[in-house]
Structure formats: structure tokens, C-alpha cells
Amino acid sequence: MKLASPAPLSVWRPLALDDFLVGAPHYPEHVDDGYWQRDAERMAAAGFNVVRMGEFAWHILEPREGVFDFSLFDRAIAILGQHGVNTIFCTPTATPPRWLTATYPEVLRVDEHGRTASHGSRQHADTASPVYRLHSRRITTALAEHYRDNPHVVGWQTDNELNTTVSTSYSEATLREFRRYLRGRYATIADLNYAWGGDFWALAYDSFDQVVLPLTGAPGHPSPGHVQDFHRFLAAATAAFQHDQVEILRAANPDWFVFHNLGRLVDIDFRGEFGHDLDFLGFDIYPMLYDEMQRTGGHAATQALHLDVCRGFSGNFIVPEQASGFGSQPAFSTMTPEPGEMRRMAMSSVARGADGLMFFRWRPAHFGAEIYWMGIIDHDDVPRRRYEEAARFASDIARIKRELLGTSVRMDVGIAGADFDNQEAYKTYPIGLPSPLEDATRLHRYCYEHGIACGFIHPEDDLSRLKLLYIPHWLMWKPEWDERVEAFVRAGGTLVVGAMTGTRDADNHIIRTQAPGPGLAGLCGVRVEEFGRVAEPGSDGLFPIQAAELGQNKPAERPPAGSTKRRYRFTLGNREHETAHLYELLETEPDVEAIGHWSNRFASGRAAVTSREVGAGRAVYVGTYLTDTLVEGLADQLFPTAGVAPLVPDLPPHVEVALREAEDRKLLFLLNTDAEPVTVPDVPAGTELLTGRPVEGALPLEAYGCAVVRLS
Numbered sequence: 259m260k261l262a263s264p265a266p267l268s269v270w271r272p273l274a275l276d277d278f279l280v281g282a283p284h285y286p287e288h289v290d291d292g293y294w295q296r297d298a299e300r301m302a303a304a305g306f307n308v309v310r311m312g313e314f315a316w317h318i319l320e321p322r323e324g325v326f327d328f329s330l331f332d333r334a335i336a337i338l339g340q341h342g343v344n345t346i347f348c349t350p351t352a353t354p355p356r357w358l359t360a361t362y363p364e365v366l367r368v369d370e371h372g373r374t375a376s377h378g379s380r381q382h383a384d385t386a387s388p389v390y391r392l393h394s395r396r397i398t399t400a401l402a403e404h405y406r407d408n409p410h411v412v413g414w415q416t417d418n419e420l421n422t423t424v425s426t427s428y429s430e431a432t433l434r435e436f437r438r439y440l441r442g443r444y445a446t447i448a449d450l451n452y453a454w455g456g457d458f459w460a461l462a463y464d465s466f467d468q469v470v471l472p473l474t475g476a477p478g479h480p481s482p483g484h485v486q487d488f489h490r491f492l493a494a495a496t497a498a499f500q501h502d503q504v505e506i507l508r509a510a511n512p513d514w515f516v517f518h519n520l521g522r523l524v525d526i527d528f529r530g531e532f533g534h535d536l537d538f539l540g541f542d543i544y545p546m547l548y549d550e551m552q553r554t555g556g557h558a559a560t561q562a563l564h565l566d567v568c569r570g571f572s573g574n575f576i577v578p579e580q581a582s583g584f585g586s587q588p589a590f591s592t593m594t595p596e597p598g599e600m601r602r603m604a605m606s607s608v609a610r611g612a613d614g615l616m617f618f619r620w621r622p623a624h625f626g627a628e629i630y631w632m633g634i635i636d637h638d639d640v641p642r643r644r645y646e647e648a649a650r651f652a653s654d655i656a657r658i659k660r661e662l663l664g665t666s667v668r669m670d671v672g673i674a675g676a677d678f679d680n681q682e683a684y685k686t687y688p689i690g691l692p693s694p695l696e697d698a699t700r701l702h703r704y705c706y707e708h709g710i711a712c713g714f715i716h717p718e719d720d721l722s723r724l725k726l727l728y729i730p731h732w733l734m735w736k737p738e739w740d741e742r743v744e745a746f747v748r749a750g751g752t753l754v755v756g757a758m759t760g761t762r763d764a765d766n767h768i769i770r771t772q773a774p775g776p777g778l779a780g781l782c783g784v785r786v787e788e789f790g791r792v793a794e795p796g797s798d799g800l801f802p803i804q805a806a807e808l809g810q811n812k813p814a815e816r817p818p819a820g821s822t823k824r825r826y827r828f829t830l831g832n833r834e835h836e837t838a839h840l841y842e843l844l845e846t847e848p849d850v851e852a853i854g855h856w857s858n859r860f861a862s863g864r865a866a867v868t869s870r871e872v873g874a875g876r877a878v879y880v881g882t883y884l885t886d887t888l889v890e891g892l893a894d895q896l897f898p899t900a901g902v903a904p905l906v907p908d909l910p911p912h913v914e915v916a917l918r919e920a921e922d923r924k925l926l927f928l929l930n931t932d933a934e935p936v937t938v939p940d941v942p943a944g945t946e947l948l949t950g951r952p953v954e955g956a957l958p959l960e961a962y963g964c965a966v967v968r969l970s
């Protein structure tokens with residue numbers, strides 16, 4: 259199954275597996291074994307080749323401390339194996355059994371209000387706890403030794419969605435580990451005091467033993483340096499917890515692949531030890547849930563955004579949990595995919611880099627906190643439309659997989675992403691401004707809707723395949739990236755740098771020279787003289803500001819109408835734009851062209867957007883945050899000269915397009931994300947692989963229809 263050890267992390271990296279994994283997370287422990295034979299037959303008939311099991315079953319695998327019983331899973335794995343369905347097993351550490359938390363209560367997380375986590379849900383044990391790590395190593399070792407020679411166990415998932423329910427803990431045990439981490443990070447307490455700004459508000463410590471955990475609102479704000487290091491610690495602890503498991507699994511059987519299924523991307527540094535340890539990442543995708551949680555307006559674009567973000571960490575991935583139907587936990591429920599839409603959503607995952615996919619879940623639970631989280635088979639054990647669609651998807655994959663595997667996803671526009679420090683630096687001090695991801699989402703959405711190949715990429719990755727790179731307000735721009743982006747520009751690339759980039763160093767101190775720091779300032783020929791806040795378009799002043807952000811207990815009140823609102827405008831091309839969030843006044847070098855100007859109030863006439871020719875490319879600086887109209891303006895101004903164009907011309911609304919390519923082949927995915935049939939008017943010549951028909955010109959797509967064209 260596994261062809262090679264993982265190549266270095268890169269957005270361009272395909273999976274090194276010899277087959278496309280297709281199947282479902284499966285919980286044989288939720289039904290009696292009378293179901294199992296029929297389940298296996300139905301999975302085989304649907305074309306499944308894999309299931310995932312065991313992630314919440316520690317209490318069955320080790321019913322009492324040191325007493326193991328794998329018999330239930332041995333039998334389930336064997337029956338599935340007889341039908342050609344392999345198993346991915348999971349380390350079951352998201353849900354420690356009750357005996358463990360009762361005997362070792364120090365492993366339980368404590369929240370910021372001092373409440374100790376309770377048994378009965380999940381992720382209540384702290385992955386930073388040395389005692390919990392010991393038990394994690396014990397159960398992983400027992401499982402690895404038991405399954406090392408089982409031919410049907412082909413790979414492993416570590417834990418389940420680490421940090422998704424909660425990532426923090428404020429227990430005594432966590433504090434001890436935090437102090438230990440800091441002792442490793444700083445040679446002396448004076449170094450820590452310098453990094454955290456010990457002379458501000460008398461926060462300096464006399465020794466590491468005095469260091470506290472950062473609490474917001476108790477009563478004011480901790481230092482950004484303190485908060486950043488707490489999150490670095492949590493990420494390091496999460497990586498170390500996983501590393502224990504990976505080491506044990508790899509020693510037991512080096513042919514196993516090992517991955518983790520990401521959920522919420524919290525306190526994990528995927529491009530650090532966490533990602534290097536794995537063969538590939540898994541990303542669980544619930545487009546309708548994510549869209550509702552983030553109110554991003556459209557689950558198809560939201561799905562694309564999440565997957566493109568994920569691919570930025572380490573390249574192609576698998577989707578261990580792909581939404582299949584209605585989903586709920588007691589406090590919420592999601593919209594329901596319409597007929598054909600489950601297959602379309604799965605195909606969108608493939609278009610954006612999935613080299614394996616499992617539909618969550620084989621059948622829904624009859625008990626517990628997810629009784630209405632539907633699966634492929636219904637509660638009454640009857641396969642209906644979701645089963646038919648899963649089978650259709652599996653047969654689609656059978657048609658395309660030979661050409662699909664080994665390809666990577668085309669990106670003409672890259673957005674700087676996948677950097678833990680920059681993500682956290684923003685969060686330590688958000689001041690009501692959009693996060694880098696929120697800002698980048700506007701550009702991503704524009705590209706998605708216009709059929710432009712776009713994704714996320716880390717500056718340390720291979721930038722040479724991009725035409726344009728956007729840096730969305732990376733506060734902690736690192737000097738070691740300067741040379742790489744300059745080489746990209748000199749070779750013909752277009753670099754676009756957003757406001758506030760490069761304003762802080764690795765300790766979260768504001769730099770002592772003008773932004774954006776010597777490297778980017780030298781490249782763009784721009785220095786920031788002044789910055790200030792502006793109201794969002796359409797808003798009444800600077801509100802809403804979250805009361806919690808202010809560290810106050812009373813809700814923020816709106817200012818009286820007309821009190822503080824200031825609007826700044828600028829021109830770009832032949833259009834005047836209203837500014838959002840922030841303005842910057844720029845000093846420019848003589849060879850820098852101002853392509854946008856502030857156009858009212860005191861800033862009138864000053865440069866707002868600049869461009870400088872460097873080598874065969876250009877470096878653009880944007881002295882404000884993105885709005886939808888500014889993205890349109892930048893696209894009009896920059897895309898034609900950068901060579902950025904849609905993958906197909908005249909893309910109709912609601913059609914998603916993506917290209918997967920290798921040196922000798924290009925697969926164009928065209929996906930109708932709507933219930934109305936549509937025709938794509940101008941598709942390049944090729945063969946549509948799902949039907950085997952030749953295509954050139956108009957290509958009709960049924961409701962939620964999918965086409966994969968191998969271009970000639």
C-alpha cells in the first residue's frame with residue numbers, strides 16, 4: 259500500500275500510496291455482530307477498500323488497567339478483510355476510559371475558570387500531561403504489537419481531531435509542563451523577561467518557578483509574548499504527544515502509513531514536528547457545518563477554502579471524514595446535502611487534493627451525543643440514496659485513479675499560509691482587525707468564483723510554480739524568507755504584500771525600524787510612515803468591539819451616531835474604493851510607481867498601493883486591508899500582467915473548477931455545486947473520464963453533476 263517514506267513537506271506533494279483509499283469510519287462496537295457480515299458485503303458491493311476504526315474504543319480494548327482485549331476488533335477486521343476491505347486503526351486516546359481518569363485524575367484538563375473536565379464527552383485528558391502520555395504509550399504499544407503482522411491493518415490514524423474540542427488546560431500539571439518548556443526555550447529567566455517585555459506592567463519573574471499561565475480578563479491582558487509562548491508550548495506538547503505514538507507504530511511496522519485527521523486547526527504547528535512525523539495529513543470536511551460556523555456564505559466555497567488551507571501544510575491529503583448527510587450534536591444541526599450533492603462534495607475534495615476519502619460514517623449511532631449524525635446506511639439498516647451515491651463515487655474513483663494518483667493541484671495564485679507563528683501572532687493582539695485568513699478569504703473567494711487556480715503556500719515551499727503570491731498581513735515576517743520571495747519576483751513572479759506585514763519580531767516586539775522591515779521594504783521600495791484605524795465600509799464607527807477583547811464584563815455599547823466615524827477613500831485604476839480596517843501612509847523610493855492613491859481628507863494624494871519592477875517581475879505593496887471591491891481592483895490591475903487567467907473561460911455561476919496535473923497529464927475537474935443543470939460553454943479538448951466521451955466546447959452538467967476531463 260505504502261510506496262515510500264514521505265517526501266519533504268510541500269503543497270505540491272502527492273500521497274505515496276499505491277491506491278486511492280475509499281470507505282467509511284466504522285464502529286462495529288455500536289451494533290451486535292449479527293450486522294457485521296452484511297456490512298462487509300455491502301461495503302464490498304459499494305467498491306469500498308478501507309474502513310477506519312477504534313478511535314473511541316479504549317474502554318473495550320483495555321477494560322481494566324493492563325488487561326487488554328482486542329477480540330471484538332480482531333473479528334470485525336477479519337470479516338471485512340475477507341471481503342477485500344482493509345482497516346485503518348486509530349490510537350484511541352481522544353477518549354480515555356473511566357478507570358483511567360478515576361485513578362489518575364491529574365490527567366484531566368482544567369479550564370480557565372478552574373473547572374476540571376468531566377468524564378463522558380471527549381478530549382478531557384490533557385495531551386501535555388506526562389501521566390497521560392505514559393498511558394498513551396502503553397495502549398499504543400499494546401495495539402501496535404497486537405496488529406503488527408495483521409495483513410488487513412494497513413495504516414493508522416493518531417488520536418482523533420487533536421485539540422478540536424479543546425486545546426488548553428490550566429491545571430497544576432500543565433503549569434509544570436509549561437515551565438519545563440520555557441526552561442528549554444530560554445537560557446535564563448532574564449531572556450524570558452526580555453522576550454515577554456518584563457519591564458511593562460512589572461511582569462518580570464525572578465525564576466521559572468514563578469511563571470504563571472496566561473489568563474485573559476484576570477483582570478487585564480497578558481503580554482503578547484507570554485500568550486504566544488503558551489500557544490507554542492501547546493503546539494509542542496501536541497506534537498510530542500503524537501510523536502510518542504508515531505515512534506511506536508513505525509517501530510512495530512514500517513510499512514504502515516500514519517496520519518492524523520485534522521478538525522479545527524488549533525494549537526498544532528503542522529509544518530513542524532507534527533507534520534514531519536506523518537506520511538500525510540487527513541482533513542475532516544463538513545462543508546455545511548463550517549459554513550454555518552463561520553458564516554462565510556456558501557458551503558461549496560467554504561469547503562474549497564478549508565481544503566486549500568489544509569493542502570498548504572503538506573500537499574495532497576486524505577479526507578478521513580467527508581460529510582454524508584444531516585449532522586447534529588445536541589446544540590446544533592447542519593443543512594442536509596440534496597440528492598447528488600454528497601457525491602459532488604466528495605469530488606470537490608478530490609479536485610482540491612484528496613488522494614483518499616471516507617464518508618462519515620458507515621451507519622449513524624443509536625445512542626450518545628451524535629444520534630442524528632447520519633451515515634451511509636440509515637438507522638433501520640437500509641441503504642438508500644447516500645449508499646447509492648457512495649457507490650457511484652467509488653466507481654468514479656475506479657475510473658480516474660490511475661491518472662489521478664501522482665498529480666498535484668495547480669495554483670497560479672498563492673496566498674501565504676501554513677505558518678503557525680504568524681497565525682498566533684495575530685491572535686495575541688487582534689485589535690479588531692481581520693485575521694490573515696479572514697483577509698485572504700476575500701482573495702480566495704474571488705479566485706474560486708472566477709475559476710482561477712488558487713491556494714495557500716508557505717514561503718519556504720517551492721514558489722516557482724506560482725504566478726502571484728499574496729502575503730496577507732503577516733506580522734511576524736521572518737528575514738530568512740526575504741531571499742526566497744525576492745528570487746520569486748526576479749524570476750517573473752508578482753508579489754503582493756498586505757499592510758502591517760513585518761511589523762513584529764519573533765518575540766512579538768514591534769520592530770525598531772520602519773515597516774515592513776528591511777527585506778520587504780528593500781524589495782517593494784516602500785516604508786510605512788504612519789498607520790491608523792478606519793471604520794469598516796457600511797459600519798457606524800469602529801464597532802462592534804467584543805467586550806471580551808476589552809477585558810470588560812459589560813457588553814460593548816455602540817457609539818452615538820456620527821461620533822467617531824472617519825472614512826478614507828483611495829483610487830485604484832479608474833475606481834474609487836472605500837477603505838476598510840486600516841490605512842497606511844507610505845514613503846516610496848524614486849523607482850516605485852504609486853498605482854493607487856488616497857483620495858480624501860488629510861491623506862489625499864499620498865500613495866496607497868505601489869508597484870515596483872524588480873528583475874522580470876514586480877513587487878506590489880497594498881497599504882490597507884482587502885475588501886471585495888479592492889480584490890476586484892487588484893485582479894484587474896495585476897492578473898493580466900502576472901499571467902493569471904481562469905482555468906476555463908466564461909465559467910457559469912456555481913460551477914467549481916480545479917486542475918490536477920503532473921508532467922504528462924492534466925485533469926480538469928468541473929463540478930456543478932447547484933441543483934440547476936448548467937452548461938460550461940468553452941471546455942478545452944479532452945476526454946471526460948467518468949463517461950469516456952470526448953469533449954470540446956460546451957459541456958452540460960446535471961444537477962450537482964461532476965466531470966473530470968483529461969486534457970489532450
Ligand code: GAL
Pocket residue numbers: 418419422521542579585618628631
Ligand atoms: C468530527 C469527529 C467525529 C464526529 C464528527 C461529527 O469532528 O472527528 O468523531 O464527531 O465530527 O460530529
